Amino acid sequence: MNPLYLKNYYIDRIVPFFLFSLFFVLLLEWALKTTNLGYTFFDFLLFGKITNIIRPFIFLLFLTKLFIEKKYKFIVYCIFFFVFCTISHAHSKSWMLFDLFYLPFILLHFFSIDKIYFFLFYWLLCFFVVIASLDLMGWSFSSEIFKRNNIDSFVIRRSLGFSHPNAVGYFLMIISMIYYLKGNIVKKFDFVIFLSLSFFVFWVPNSWSSSIILFLLSCVSFVHRFYKSIYITFSSFKIVFTIILFALILWVSLIWIIAFFDLFRENISAISSTLWARFSLGEAGVNKFGIKFFGQLISFKPEDGGFPIDSTYFVMPIVDGLVPSLFFLCFFSFALARGIFDYKYKYVFVLLLCLLYGVSEGICGSLFVFLFLPTIDYLIKVIQEKIKDSNAY
Missing domain, CATH: 1.20.120 (Four Helix Bundle (Hemerythrin (Met), subunit A))
Known part of the structure; x- marks a missing residue:
């Protein structure tokens, strides 16, 4: 042969x-x-x-x-x-x-x-439907009841077969983001789908973080539908990248300053006591475990002396370490700058939403494998062009 x-x-x-x-x-x-x-x-x-x-x-x-x-x-x-x-x-x-x-x-x-977008979207959607269907048919994998306590009452939070109600919102948010990214055209009623999911996530699993992100995604898709022809031109990619990197460093620094110096504690607690708990647990995690260059293996289980740390901006440096966290931050800045420079505003909006979601939840989980696909695809094309040029001589 x-x-x-x-x-x-x-x-x-x-x-x-x-x-x-x-x-x-x-x-x-x-x-x-x-x-x-x-x-x-x-x-x-x-x-x-x-x-x-x-x-x-x-x-x-x-x-x-x-x-x-x-x-x-x-x-x-x-x-x-x-x-x-x-x-x-x-x-x-x-x-x-x-x-x-x-x-x-x-x-x-x-x-x-x-x-890849097509496969991820339909695979995750089918998985969600199967797990939720099994739960609705009474074949739940857990009998645990989740509640959110209010001032004079409590809200039952449905987990639909997932380990926690927040996982329901997490899954639907990722599916929605991939759906938004996979199409070149924003369909007429996409914002209605995202808005409906936002209300569903708020009322059924009562996951506030995912619900807010889905609501913002519906607003973004609505605006993008009618103002998709707007382009902002920049002359220098390096300038855009530097500004964004500086802004992200300020963003992370502000979160740490708020947590460690108790700034705006009453205001944030008035909006959401859960959000302030993310800051205080992040601060406690840094004080207890410290930050290593290449991360460390820790347990978040109470029986092991640990506690939950959800915010990306605390859990990433604690678990993954300083060097990987800085790499993530720099690449995130590069992805934002590249998206702006190439007029990929849908991608830019998703990155910004992930940045916001990271305040209370994690965006460094493996299911965010889709997050940097457009930027990595661009880098591969650049590398292939350089290899082709070097082989020409």
Whole structure:
């Protein structure tokens, strides 16, 4: 058989098939972690250990493709970043760097960004429908009742088969963001869908953070529908990037200053006592666990002396460490600047909403694998152009 045919068949068929299958298993792990089902047989099946092996295997599949294509210099850079991800994981047991940056980078070498959006949207939607349907049919994985206490009453919060009511809002918010990003055109009544989901998340699981983000997404989609032809032109990408990076540093600094100096405590507590609890628990987490360069393995369980830390701006430096957190912040700034510079306002709006959501909840979880797809896709095209130019000489 023709060796060239075998080479192309391996790169175009076999590697993508295995890569897609492994990505499916990773998604299943990430999704199961948000349900009570994940905690009942998750450890029993050693699913976590299996998925830890999957990531290096995905990397090896990618390396074989690069070796076959003889991109040796590029291989060195890829190995370097994988080592960086592995060092971070060795300290914190977190795959944040790999799942949010490296995995999309690998996937985009085999699949188009539209196909990844399409798969993520329908996979997550089907998973949500299955878990919620099982709960509605009485096959719930937990009998725990969640309540939100008000001044003179309480509200029952439905978890719909998920581990916590906030996980319902979290799931629907991610599905909505992917739906918003995957289409080039904002459909006529998209804002109605997002607004309906916002009210659903507020009344059923009573998840305020996700409900607010979905409401803002409905407003953004409404405005984008009627004012999509507005373009703001900038002459220098470096200036835009520097301004955004400086603004993000100020944003994170302000959150830390509020938490550590009790600024606006009465005002924030009046709006939401839960939001202020995020700040105070974040401060307590920093004081108790400290911040390491490459993160640390800690337990949030009360029986282990821990406590929940939800805000991205505290949990990321505590768990993932200072270096990965700075990398995330710089890349987030680059993604925002690139989105503005390329007129990808839908993407910019989603990033800003994630930035806001991160005040009270986490945006560094693996299900946010979609977050940097457009930016990474742009970087891949730049790299491919440079490789093509270097091969021309």
